[in-house]
């Protein structure tokens with residue numbers, strides 16, 4: 375999952391970024407509204423955390439720009455304490471949820487997971503594909519009821535596919551959403567990762583759609 379953090383207070387941005395990275399997200403930063411606006415139009419995010427009080431272009435304007443132009447990624451709005459007007463404006467401008475500063479990081483993470491889930495039509499933190507069950511909150515998986523030992527990167531890949539049910543995810547998109555921007559995003563590392571995962575969960579669950587990408591499937595649904 376790739377998330378943009380648009381926040382001008384660097385300490386807050388760093389704290390959120392650190393927690394998100396720990397939780398397995400790939401994180402980009404924008405320190406002002408113009409940069410946020412630009413990145414929201416040029417990059418593909420699974421969610422955006424948007425502070426409303428941004429320099430150069432305020433967060434509400436940024437959010438309205440995105441929505442007017444059809445940018446539909448879920449947005450978690452950060453608002454100042456006590457400003458109910460700001461919360462209302464944030465929701466009306468197209469925000470999916472909000473967190474009031476100062477906040478508990480656990481709340482940010484929970485609300486972020488929830489808006490991403492809803493945007494993908496998932497109603498629960500538990501996602502099931504045949505024998506494979508992903509606990510997206512705890513970042514754990516089981517196969518036939520037995521705990522799977524997955525590396526963080528393996529879980530990221532499974533989690534991203536699980537959040538795109540019924541859709542073949544192109545390789546380039548998969549790489550953009552699971553690898554850090556400054557890391558080795560090569561075709562070969564993705565092949566190795568998928569090969570390793572298939573050995574752990576069996577060959578049938580991650581389907582290769584030629585020319586389209588990868589998709590998680592439930593074997594019994596195909597039968």
Ligand code: CA
Pocket residue numbers: 381382383425426427428
């Ligand atoms: Ca601010």
